[in-house]
Amino acid sequence: KAQKKHWELGGTKIVLIVVRHQVILQEKKTIIEQRQYLPAFAVRQELLNIIRENSVVIIVGETGSGKTTQLTQYLHEDGYSKYGMIGCTQPRRVAAMSVAKRVSDEMGTQLGDEVGYAIRFEDCTSENTVIKYMTDGILLRESLREPDLDHYSAVIMDEAHERSLSTDVLFGLLREIVARRHDLKLIVTSATMDSTKFSMFFGNVPTFNIPGRTFPVEVLFSKNPVEDYVDAAVKQALQIHLQPPSGDILIFMPGQEDIEVTCEVLAERLSEIDNAPELSILPIYSQLPSDLQAKIFQRSPEGIRKCVVATNIAETSLTVDGIIFVIDSGYCKLKVYNPRIGMDALQIYPISQANSNQRSGRAGRTGPGQAFRLYTERQYKDELLITTVPEIQRTNLANTVLLLKSLGVQDLLQFHFMDPPPQDNILNSLYQLWILGALDHTGVLTKLGRQMAEFPLDPPQCQMLIVSTQMGCTAEILIIVSMLSVPSIFYRPKGREEEADGVREKFQVPESDHLTFLNVYNQWKQNNYSSHWCNEHFIHIKAMRKVREVRQQLKDILIQQKFEIKSCGTDWDIVRKCICSAYFHQAARLKGKFK
Numbered sequence: 405k406a407q408k409k410h411w412e413l414g415g416t417k418i419v420l421i422v423v424r425h426q427v428i429l430q431e432k433k434t435i436i437e438q439r440q441y442l443p444a445f446a447v448r449q450e451l452l453n454i455i456r457e458n459s460v461v462i463i464v465g466e467t468g469s470g471k472t473t474q475l476t477q478y479l480h481e482d483g484y485s486k487y488g489m490i491g492c493t494q495p496r497r498v499a500a501m502s503v504a505k506r507v508s509d510e511m512g513t514q515l516g517d518e519v520g521y522a523i524r525f526e527d528c529t530s531e532n533t534v535i536k537y538m539t540d541g542i543l544l545r546e547s548l549r550e551p552d553l554d555h556y557s558a559v560i561m562d563e564a565h566e567r568s569l570s571t572d573v574l575f576g577l578l579r580e581i582v583a584r585r586h587d588l589k590l591i592v593t594s595a596t597m598d599s600t601k602f603s604m605f606f607g608n609v610p611t612f613n614i615p616g617r618t619f620p621v622e623v624l625f626s627k628n629p630v631e632d633y634v635d636a637a638v639k640q641a642l643q644i645h646l647q648p649p650s651g652d653i654l655i656f657m658p659g660q661e662d663i664e665v666t667c668e669v670l671a672e673r674l675s676e677i678d679n680a681p682e683l684s685i686l687p688i689y690s691q692l693p694s695d696l697q698a699k700i701f702q703r704s705p706e707g708i709r710k711c712v713v714a715t716n717i718a719e720t721s722l723t724v725d726g727i728i729f730v731i732d733s734g735y736c737k738l739k740v741y742n743p744r745i746g747m748d749a750l751q752i753y754p755i756s757q758a759n760s761n762q763r764s765g766r767a768g769r770t771g772p773g774q775a776f777r778l779y780t781e782r783q784y785k786d787e788l789l790i791t792t793v794p795e796i797q798r799t800n801l802a803n804t805v806l807l808l809k810s811l812g813v814q815d816l817l818q819f820h821f822m823d824p825p826p827q828d829n830i831l832n833s834l835y836q837l838w839i840l841g842a843l844d845h846t847g848v849l850t851k852l853g854r855q856m857a858e859f860p861l862d863p864p865q866c867q868m869l870i871v872s873t874q875m876g877c878t879a880e881i882l883i884i885v886s887m888l889s890v891p892s893i894f895y896r897p898k899g900r901e902e903e904a905d906g907v908r909e910k911f912q913v914p915e916s917d918h919l920t921f922l923n924v925y926n927q928w929k930q931n932n933y934s935s936h937w938c939n940e941h942f943i944h945i946k947a948m949r950k951v952r953e954v955r956q957q958l959k960d961i962l963i964q965q966k967f968e969i970k971s972c973g974t975d976w977d978i979v980r981k982c983i984c985s986a987y988f989h990q991a992a993r994l995k996g997k998f999k
């Protein structure tokens with residue numbers, strides 16, 4: 405175990421570390437020094453000049469050059485925050501939260517004070533907030549209330565290369581807002597060189613490249629196609645770890661399940677090796693509690709190698725310093741509309757060549773690195789798309805259509821999209837909104853449609869909530885919708901699966917997951933929202949607290965909209981009817997006997 409002592413000498417922090425009686429003297433960079441070391445700092449003034457002279461600027465820079473954490477601060481230091489907030493959008497919630505925390509640390513303030521963040525159902529900002537990180541979905545919703553985004557003096561659309569659905573829609577809207585508001589600065593940032601498209605879209609606006617500081621990365625393909633990428637990744641990580649060259653490892657996996665298994669198997673195999681050096685295995689994915697997420701940024705004790713196992717969150721959104729080795733499974737999870745079930749589904753797909761190159765690039769930030777691709781060179785060339793299909797062309801657009809309609813965009817086929825969605829997708833979404841009663845025969849928003857747009861939920865959930873006010877079961881539907889808005893509330897600890905299942909059976913309402921949820925919430929409430937009760941019943945207390953918050957927020961909107969909140973008591977057939985009224989298009993008739 406290492407012992408540490410800290411001093412400060414003339415502004416420089418000195419850390420004395422004692423490991424197994426060896427003394428290591430380490431100079432720790434202060435936060436100011438860390439900021440000044442970033443590539444963006446070298447061109448700070450040039451950046452500010454080009455932004456001052458233009459309404460829209462595209463900024464391209466390698467991941468880790470300081471786009472996300474520094475640009476907002478530069479604008480703030482240059483006085484932009486006097487005229488309005490500096491907003492920065494992120495396609496991912498984790499990135500919005502994590503970066504806001506980092507920037508508030510750099511500025512020496514409390515998170516939520518001068519620097520804050522907002523994601524769906526969670527607003528961590530205050531009246532003092534001048535730098536606001538948020539998901540692109542949040543800014544999109546804000547434009548409903550404030551079509552010209554008057555609260556902002558500058559908007560940074562970060563991670564534009566990700567081409568998330570909300571970013572793409574915002575592109576179209578912001579293009580018009582900038583034309584109306586000459587005082588607004590719009591900055592679009594991208595990690596890839598494919599910036600010409602962005603520049604052309606906004607009318608040939610200037611592009612600024614932040615000169616990078618990268619080292620060569622040796623790319624090694626797998627000789628044969630890999631059958632089990634988790635197993636292959638574990639083997640590769642062990643092989644790296646048991647060799648002398650130091651440097652941290654970053655493994656890319658498609659999602660949470662694979663990450664958990666990889667971490668487990670890696671730890672297990674390592675424990676079977678005699679005298680194996682210690683390895684600090686750190687997972688990161690969006691549903692991981694934020695204190696555990698923060699661990700990936702902490703420096704591990706001297707001499708201990710770090711192995712971060714991540715989703716594509718670590719591809720460009722978050723940068724972990726010190727990575728020398730990258731192991732790339734070649735897969736990611738994408739949201740894709742499945743017309744057969746009429747829903748979006750998160751499924752595992754091969755990554756694109758662009759993703760693959762970004763992933764490899766993570767190995768060359770601090771020194772020459774190596775990237776191990778768990779696919780063959782032939783697969784890379786023949787099977788991977790050059791870039792990923794933008795989300796707007798592959799997901800359900802009902803939500804987007806509803807939003808654009810409430811913003812007064814009548815003819816969606818004429819809306820200025822960077823890459824228009826397939827016409828079939830738009831027509832499909834219009835149809836879906838029409839059968840829900842949100843649009844009339846001429847495609848104009850109905851009263852119900854306008855009410856639906858007020859809720860940050862999917863159209864059928866909005867509809868269910870509003871219909872419940874007519875059926876007198878809003879108290880119940882409010883709980884069900886809130887339960888559906890958080891990740892899984894049940895857990896099954898390893899080795900105690902049967903016990904957990906047994907307890908869960910106590911809540912089970914036959915044939916209805918929705919009513920099961922309602923049941924769980926009601927019992928929790930009857931037990932005074934107790935955490936002890938949750939633990940006893942294998943229920944995540946944090947998730948339940950989140951449900952309570954979401955419920956309150958949705959309730960506030962209902963009250964604002966002057967809806968009455970009635971309960972149907974124990975007459976759950978009314979709840980069943982209400983659910984059917986919103987999901988009838990996903991109903992099926994059972995043929996034959998029901999067991």
Ligand code: ADP
Pocket residue numbers: 442465466467468469470471472473474502503505506701720721722723724725
């Ligand atoms: P870019 O947006 O250009 O990819 P960032 O602004 O995200 O770059 O990152 C700049 C630097 O800040 C990187 O070296 C990164 O490691 C560091 N950094 C970002 N977030 C954190 C954090 N939460 N903890 C420690 N360092 C961080």
Ligand code: MG
Pocket residue numbers: 468471472473562720721722
């Ligand atoms: Mg960034």
